[in-house]
Amino acid sequence: xxxxxxxxxxxxxxxxxxxxxxxxxxxxxxxxxxxxxxxxxxxxxxxxxxxxxxxxxxxxxxxxxxxxxxxxxxxxxxxxxxxxxxxxxxxxxxxxxxxxxxxxxxxxxxxxxxxxxxxxxxxxxxxxxxxxxxxxxxxxxxxxxxxxxxxxxxxxxxxxxxxxxxxxxxxxxxxxxxxxxxxxxxxxxxxxxxxxxxxxxxxxxxxxxxxxxxxxxxxxxxxxxxxxxxxxxxxxxxxxxxxxxxxxxxxxxxxx
Amino acid sequence: xxxxxxxxxxxxxxxxxxxxxxxxxxxxxxxxxxxxxxxxxxxxxxxxxxxxxxxxxxxxxxxxxxxxxxxxxxxxxxxxxxxxxxxxxxxxxxxxxxxxxxxxxxxxxxxxxxxxxxxxxxxxxxxxxxxxxxxxxxxxxxxxxxxxxxxxxxxxxxxxxxxxxxxxxxxxxxxxxxxxxxxxxxxxxxxxxxxxxxxxxxxxxxxxxxxxxxxxxxxxxxxxxxx
Amino acid sequence: xxxxxxxxxxxxxxxxxxxxxxxxxxxxxxxxxxxxxxxxxxxxxxxxxxxxxxxxxxxxxxxxxxxxxxxxxxxxxxxxxxxxxxxxxxxxxxxxxxxxxxxxxxxxxxxxxxxxxxxxxxxxxxxxxxxxxxxxxxxxxxxxxxxxxxxxxxxxxxxxxxxxxxxxxxxxxxxxxxxxxxxxxxxxxxxxxxxxxxxxxxxxxxxxxxxxxxxxxxxxxxxxxxxxxxxxxxxxxxxxxxxxxxxxxxxxxxxxxxxxxxxxxxxxxxxxxxxxxxxxxxxxxxxxx
Numbered sequence: 001x002x003x004x005x006x007x008x009x010x011x012x013x014x015x016x017x018x019x020x021x022x023x024x025x026x027x028x029x030x031x032x033x034x035x036x037x038x039x040x041x042x043x044x045x046x047x048x049x050x051x052x053x054x055x056x057x058x059x060x061x062x063x064x065x066x067x068x069x070x071x072x073x074x075x076x077x078x079x080x081x082x083x084x085x086x087x088x089x090x091x092x093x094x095x096x097x098x099x100x101x102x103x104x105x106x107x108x109x110x111x112x113x114x115x116x117x118x119x120x121x122x123x124x125x126x127x128x129x130x131x132x133x134x135x136x137x138x139x140x141x142x143x144x145x146x147x148x149x150x151x152x153x154x155x156x157x158x159x160x161x162x163x164x165x166x167x168x169x170x171x172x173x174x175x176x177x178x179x180x181x182x183x184x185x186x187x188x189x190x191x192x193x194x195x196x197x198x199x200x201x202x203x204x205x206x207x208x209x210x211x212x213x214x215x216x217x218x219x220x221x222x223x224x225x226x227x228x229x230x231x232x233x234x235x236x237x238x239x240x241x242x243x244x245x246x247x248x249x250x251x252x253x254x255x256x
Numbered sequence: 257x258x259x260x261x262x263x264x265x266x267x268x269x270x271x272x273x274x275x276x277x278x279x280x281x282x283x284x285x286x287x288x289x290x291x292x293x294x295x296x297x298x299x300x301x302x303x304x305x306x307x308x309x310x311x312x313x314x315x316x317x318x319x320x321x322x323x324x325x326x327x328x329x330x331x332x333x334x335x336x337x338x339x340x341x342x343x344x345x346x347x348x349x350x351x352x353x354x355x356x357x358x359x360x361x362x363x364x365x366x367x368x369x370x371x372x373x374x375x376x377x378x379x380x381x382x383x384x385x386x387x388x389x390x391x392x393x394x395x396x397x398x399x400x401x402x403x404x405x406x407x408x409x410x411x412x413x414x415x416x417x418x419x420x421x422x423x424x425x426x427x428x429x430x431x432x433x434x435x436x437x438x439x440x441x442x443x444x445x446x447x448x449x450x451x452x453x454x455x456x457x458x459x460x461x462x463x464x465x466x467x468x469x470x471x472x473x474x475x476x477x478x479x480x481x482x483x
Numbered sequence: 484x485x486x487x488x489x490x491x492x493x494x495x496x497x498x499x500x501x502x503x504x505x506x507x508x509x510x511x512x513x514x515x516x517x518x519x520x521x522x523x524x525x526x527x528x529x530x531x532x533x534x535x536x537x538x539x540x541x542x543x544x545x546x547x548x549x550x551x552x553x554x555x556x557x558x559x560x561x562x563x564x565x566x567x568x569x570x571x572x573x574x575x576x577x578x579x580x581x582x583x584x585x586x587x588x589x590x591x592x593x594x595x596x597x598x599x600x601x602x603x604x605x606x607x608x609x610x611x612x613x614x615x616x617x618x619x620x621x622x623x624x625x626x627x628x629x630x631x632x633x634x635x636x637x638x639x640x641x642x643x644x645x646x647x648x649x650x651x652x653x654x655x656x657x658x659x660x661x662x663x664x665x666x667x668x669x670x671x672x673x674x675x676x677x678x679x680x681x682x683x684x685x686x687x688x689x690x691x692x693x694x695x696x697x698x699x700x701x702x703x704x705x706x707x708x709x710x711x712x713x714x715x716x717x718x719x720x721x722x723x724x725x726x727x728x729x730x731x732x733x734x735x736x737x738x739x740x741x742x743x744x745x746x747x748x749x750x751x752x753x754x755x756x757x758x759x760x761x762x763x764x765x766x767x768x769x770x771x772x
Binding site for chain 2: 031215232243244251
């Protein structure tokens with residue numbers, strides 16, 4: 001089976017400071033990879049390099065495009081990459097304000113990706129928006145409201161709907177539950193689990209919260225100082241950590 | 257179906273001065289289809305550890321663990337994930353509760369993951385819950401507030417929802433009253449009849465004798481002890 | 484005359500503007516940046532249109548200036564006088580007789596010919612500006628033909644007003660490539676953007692020039708189930724009886740009585756000269772207004 005994403009030797013430095021270095025892994029369809037580490041571990045740098053937001057100094061990120069097989073996204077032209085970003089890829093930001101248009105209605109936010117790939121029937125676009133708002137548990141009667149009027153949890157769910165409406169195959173998430181109340185986090189995680197399973201999504205999730213990876217990720221990479229120090233099945237890395245740092249991380253988590 | 261060959265395991269506790277703790281060496285075990293083997297031994301001898309190694313939850317230091325065609329000790333993560341989805345089931349000692357997911361959904365999940373429709377999965381979940389005497393009014397609730405025995409029964413229902421060819425059961429009858437214990441033992445018997453290879457840990461001697469064909473004392477694999 | 488160079492601007496500036504115009508004609512609908520000069524009128528009063536006109540006028544041209552369709556508003560009069568003083572060109576109110584027409588917010592009702600040029604005054608040239616404030620981002624969107632956001636605006640209109648409520652400055656796609664703001668003309672005028680004449684658009688404050696060459700395809704954006712409709716008030720002109728011209732509504736007394744009349748004053752008076760009379764019209768008399 002071909003991997004959906006082949007990451008080879010990604011490295012990014014900020015002058016003398018290492019962002020991330022020598023990261024390689026393969027991701028298969030339907031797999032969720034968690035990347036954990038503390039602040040400064042390089043996990044956000046890595047995610048941004050993978051998603052095309054940052055240009056790495058070294059390495060390749062090969063994605064299995066539907067038409068032509070594996071292509072290095074780092075050498076793609078800008079229009080190709082934008083098209084990828086609108087269709088097969090999605091990016092859920094930590095702060096939903098970064099991933100939404102705050103001055104456009106919820107329906108418009110969800111419909112935008114459809115309109116960007118030439119959907120031209122208002123009725124159909126609206127129906128798709130209604131369907132997706134339902135799937136992320138936002139009441140239908142909020143479809144014409146602006147996200148500025150939504151709570152943080154609702155904004156995040158709207159961001160997810162906006163990203164998933166074109167059926168992407170790979171979703172990048174940067175601390176998707178960061179900044180949300182605990183009960184809201186729980187609801188969001190359930191939603192993500194269900195969507196990942198129902199849509200057979202692959203995802204790469206960056207978080208500092210081990211509970212999130214326990215719940216959502218099949219596989220786990222632990223990063224420290226820009227390096228991947230341990231990788232494997234999530235439950236194996238958390239239950240049988242090998243590296244000193246991983247053991248420290250796991251033992252530091254408070255059990256409620 | 258399950259072949260454990262010459263497996264060893266040790267833990268290195270880096271945050272305690274890199275203390276190395278050997279747990280097991282030279283462990284071997286074979287379980288055929290339709291067989292149920294009980295792991296015995298003193299508390300701390302490594303029964304749960306061995307079970308977790310077979311499941312891929314713990315790494316294996318050396319040796320092979322064949323479940324069907326897959327060597328769990330060496331397999332890539334996605335192979336183990338695929339194995340756990342359709343081949344190897346595991347009922348742990350304690351239910352790990354995901355907040356907000358209803359009991360019905362907890363039990364249905366392994367079926368949904370193998371492509372059953374939502375209706376089919378829920379129907380099967382309800383059948384199992386009813387069989388294990390979980391009252392219907394509890395089905396839409398999350399197991400977070402259930403008693404230990406109820407949680408364990410939900411855990412078992414989930415473990416038996418999908419007909420795995422290989423099953424690992426860690427204390428499946430602990431915290432159960434006699435009626436429910438009998439039900440679980442019957443379910444284990446049915447799994448054997450359909451050809452599942454089962455490894456179980458039972459502190460309850462009577463339960464063990466009822467369903468298991470033989471026992472294996474893991475104490476013999478503890479390093480530094482005579483076989 | 485005066486000490487001004489012909490049409491006020493120095494020759495080098497005119498060359499610069501003409502180069503921008505040629506580029507705009509070569510890439511229909513594309514906004515060409517240009518170095519807008521200080522003009523003897525404030526920004527927002529037509530400096531872009533005036534610079535374009537100044538760059539293209541020749542001594543043989545006949546100039547018409549309209550503001551909301553009328554030749555006799557303060558601004559139209561000022562600009563016309565400006566060019567009379569600095570260029571000495573002939574001026575006219577008759578659309579058919581003009582070789583260069585500068586306009587604010589309207590296209591003349593009469594069809595323009597291949598030998599005529601229409602110069603538009605444009606406030607905000609960027610059609611995506613209200614949804615995407617970043618200039619860097621809008622330039623990318625044009626470059627990559629990434630126009631999903633434009634339809635989001637129309638979607639928002641329909642969801643809020645039941646219909647595409649944009650009544651003027653209605654966005655169009657030019658020659659199947661660039662999305663363009665046709666300046667704040669009423670959407671009724673959009674179909675006229677496909678014409679035999681040359682159309683030049685100047686935005687002085689924003690420093691952009693764009694153009695539509697003759698016979699270019701200009702399509703107003705819409706949805707399949709909400710097609711574009713060039714609407715106007717459901718009346719005829721009360722002065723000349725015209726059914727198909729864009730109308731101004733005038734409140735004439737304290738009781739709210741109203742009169743509808745052609746916004747294009749030259750069109751209206753031409754019809755009246757031909758003998759057409761509207762519901763409240765007086766037959767045309769020589770010397771009367």
